[in-house]
Amino acid sequence: MDHFTYIKGQLHAEDVPVSAIADAVGTPFYVYSTATLTRHFKLFDEALSWGPHLVCFAMKSNSNQAILKLLADLGAGMDVVSGGEYARARAAGVPGDRIVFSGVGKTADEMRMALTGGIRQFNVESEPEMQRLSAVAQGLGMQAPITIRVNPDVDAKTHEKIATGKSENKFGIPISRAREVYAQAARLPGIKVIGIDVHIGSQLTELEPFELAYAKVAELTRHLRADGHEITRLDLGGGLGIPYARTNEAPPLPTDYGALIQRTVGDLGCEIEIEPGRLISGNAGLLVSEVIYVKQGEDRQFLILDAAMNDLIRPSMYGAYHDIVPVREAAPGTPTTPYDIVGPVCESGDTFAKSREMVPLTEGDLVAFRSAGAYGAVMASEYNTRPLIPEVLVHGDQFAVIRQRPSFDEIINRDTIPAWLVDTPVPAEQE
Structure with a gap:
């Protein structure tokens, strides 16, 4: 049992609309x-x-x-x-x-x-x-x-x-x-x-x-x-x-x-x-992501999300299954279509699901990965210089960001250039 339910057609975390959290912190994010x-x-x-x-x-x-x-x-x-x-x-x-x-x-x-x-x-x-x-x-x-x-x-x-x-x-x-x-x-x-x-x-x-x-x-x-x-x-x-x-x-x-x-x-x-x-x-957490593109392939449709394998490694590492649901509830009887659900990381392994039946989705729609509260954020990385995503805790009708998304400057400034390279000029492009 969990406390993520649809209320008036919108997925809620306890009493908070998931879409309201997305508006406040941006996607992707974890919510508990x-x-x-x-x-x-x-x-x-x-x-x-x-x-x-x-x-x-x-x-x-x-x-x-x-x-x-x-x-x-x-x-x-x-x-x-x-x-x-x-x-x-x-x-x-x-x-x-x-x-x-x-x-x-x-x-x-x-x-x-x-x-x-x-x-x-x-x-x-x-x-x-x-x-x-x-x-x-x-x-x-x-x-x-x-x-x-x-x-x-x-x-x-x-x-x-x-x-x-x-x-x-x-x-x-x-x-x-x-x-x-x-x-x-x-x-x-x-x-x-x-x-x-x-x-x-x-x-x-x-x-x-x-x-x-x-x-x-x-x-x-x-x-x-x-x-x-x-x-x-x-x-x-x-x-x-x-x-x-x-x-x-x-x-x-x-x-x-x-x-x-x-x-x-x-x-x-x-x-x-x-x-x-x-x-x-595990069931106390969701990973929430936004659809960037719906891409038509040779024999399949790809749902390209802004979450990636660096945010949730379990499907790539273990072949793990996560139920993926739309944040906006579809009308009863809405026909489904199969999607390969993937992220933007430059790896074929950045695939969350293949031929997953979903209601039709379009750019800007939000989806939620269920059962993402365990071995999700803790196994995340900054591969492709993608910032670690926010974590949010909900309590009734309140929510708080419990880990902020770092800026690109914060990530890059953790690196140190050794002294012998500081004054080395970058070669001009060869003509």
Whole structure:
């Protein structure tokens, strides 16, 4: 469910006409719904109300400060995967004891930043990382609280680029070696073991892979406790998917997911952490774009938009589907026509959809990409020197720009010309 609906023939974000935002900030832009973000977070929080828990937003899905502040005020923790994300979370007012640090390549500087700034735990991914973290913590006269991420070799049945729990993936340690690695952790002076971490992938649309992975985690918990380790916390990752296409079967609900967690690990007496990202922010956002041209090709029509692959990379990178709808609602029964929907970037890969049935559109019409609140703005770039586009947050009948569009001068002035080139004349054109 989201809060983007047609009212009197115009698409609204909560109570604000999308066209009014376009008039104010220009296109393209992202717009997010406070009501949708709030509802989705609360669904997860309530699904785990049967026991002690923390819902940590996977901020790699959307790291805008306003979104982080909104979720933190609701009680969310944050799952970060870089020093930059850690700094963003702290800047948004998230206390260190609600931040978990994931990722396979944490540097010593990042470890130091989190230890001195406050951290709930590190989700350790390898033995070399664990040894380095111990050394950094010991150098600060501290102990680093850790879970160790285990790879359960479970097929998440998702896109190969976002599957993380199979044996060939780079994440975690093989679960078959977990007891050996936990024994090593117990001997390291800068490490304090507190739990187990697992995450098998993103955009999962079935519960079975979760059940298989969590059953293995439950068994491991019992073995580790028998080995003398204090396991008080289980970080079960995220990955629950959202429906991107109207024809897709609806993924499981957070309530079903919470019941599965209770059934598989609820009897262990552990505090539960989960790290949803996409299901909280995905359907809470739209990408809004304007039609520049309608171009007739040899055997097809192209709808050329002012948004491009640098603004929303998912279709080009993953072959991802986004529902694309007109901002002005068509009359019932209006016949559709197939378009290839593309952007202006100089790449054939700058294609959002092929042969997509749409009501007839013309220059100046606005369209909205649904389910664009996750892995949209955060993965954007300035390819072709196209400015990063504004982000807007709506709250009832109010809206605010939460990231401005930079000017060309602001982009260009980030470059520096070295001194030896400053006075070098540009050659005149050869006649």
